[in-house]
Amino acid sequence: MTLAIDVGKGTQDVLLTDKLDENVVKMVLPSPTRIVADKIRQVEGDLLCTGNTMGGGPVSKVIKNHVRSNDVVMVEEAARTLSDNLDFVRDMGIKIIDKEEVQDYNGYTKVEMGDLLLDEIHGFLDSIEIKQPEKIGIGVQDHGVAPEGISDRRYRFSYFKEVIQEKGLLKDLVFKEKTGRFSRIDSALSQLSSYESIALDSKIAAIIGCYQGGDEIVVDAGNGHFMAASIKENKLVGLFEHHTRMLDDDRITELIDKLIHGEITDDEVFGDGGHGAYVSESIEPEKIIVTGPRRDVMPNTINIEYAHPIGDVMMSGAVGIYKSFKLKEQNKN
Template sequence: MKILAIDVGTGTQDIMLYDSEEPIENAVKLVLPSPTRIIANKIGNHHHDIFLSGETMGGGPVTRAIKRHLDKGYRVVMTKSSARTVRDDLNEVRSAGIEIVDDGEEHPEIAEIKLGDIDLDILKGALQYFDVPLEFDQVGVAVQDHGFLKEMGDRDFRFHKIREKMNAPLLPEEFAFHAEAPDYFTRMQGVLRTLKGYKPTVMDSKFAALCGCTCDPFVEALENFVALDIGNGHTLAASFKDGKICGVFEHHTRMLTPSKIESFISRLVSGEITHEEVHEDGGHGAWVVEPIEGCEIVVATGPRRKIMDRTVYSVYNAAPAGDVMMVGPAGLIRAIMSKRG
């Protein structure tokens, strides 16, 4: 089976084209600038009004580029789907000075930029120069999606849904959605619409990274451990027992210090950590099903993982397929393969 796995981050998009007939180390791998950075640069290069169409995608750099464009006095028009890139609540988008029109509406009088986390045509064009056909049986995409409910903040809503799903220890691949996802995951819905017809697997990028950590042969042999994906924006930690997630906490990376990480990990392992203590500290929250019996080692991944070098823990940097940048794609591949049994 051939699998295309794409982990869309804020800084990079990490891509693996995997063939189950070959060792995973021989898979085609690419680490490219993320779509949100590429589109933010396109917006910055325009010096006139712009029309943004396409799909809901990762915000961050795109949202900041739009704000700068508005501050320069230019007009910004967005379709409803693309506007959810800025905020899921479209009234908040309008209040920022952005004009919103219906999906499918055209504005030929101003320059158009199409938004989206996935562009298979561009990927196909890049690969053809290396005589690599973009052929696959299954496709998986990981994006960070906290979900949206107007009546609840995204931090609370994210952990509300985690608690709903994780009423017992779960394999990390069980956090994937195959061919469809709940409507409240608006960014995943954008990916599903883009890849309509392919029946893709979609997964939150944080859980895809945790899943990918377990693909590392060293990690596979562990019984009790804690894994952290320490990203540029967010850090998600999970306690594992016998390959299953028993508890998690999530925080903003910039707010974490080595001593704070040590305290949270210790309380995650013991099962004493609470949602309130993480949330009140400015993080997203925590949820523990059951404690684990000690921690053999801390497994780390993500671009900010070096912070773990200043903690008391012995740290192992996960590198499935021999490449730390392929943690997310490896997790997606495991999720897809597990669905097939």
């Protein structure tokens, strides 16, 4: 059995199955960042954050609020949730310690951080007598640890560009070992070391989950990020990523048209406030497939097909994670 967990800002979308059909175990749960943020919000007094690097958003906001009137101490892995630049975290007034020092802060309320709530998921599966997974995959959004002086938007997108320039293999966007580049992905893989496991960016997971095998444009219109990929003969030949809130009908139409015709450029998307773009060749798409919680932003002038893998649009990323196990086994050479 394979457990696929797609972690977003609002929800974590969970799939447990050994085959893809509609009669599977699937759950849409609050995201870990919301759950951990709620725990911290209830803390009165000094706070000790242990655990691992996780998605920021709500949890970052509540920690920044807490440190205004209380001591906040974090182990290094947890502190990277706020920033990979630990000096920046210290400048917030947060103390960063080694794991061995945790015992020195017994008077602090301890909250464990992490993108994986495996104990809770395993406990639920046990309670309804469902077989536990042998494989676990996770999707998280990761900007990467950008070198000093390089925009994290540029750095995040630079790996996607490298993959397209190399061979465009989707499997090269799926990781089984630590990357040394993406801290959140590496943290998740550390937590899954006792399983056969994979990790990948959640936007890429959604693209893989919705891709049907032809020459296609696949769009994931998320709450924060808008990504569109051109895939030709099972290879990624183009990609752009922007911020959903910054796009209107005309801009979406223009960018997708340029992606199709191989004319989109990195500078125009980055200069427009997005992450970036790269395209190696044009495409004649058989269809334009759209998923994501903000799919309503797509202009009605574009002929699109809404994705609903295994009958559920919320499972796009989780299905992509499940499919990524098989992708990683293909073309090993």
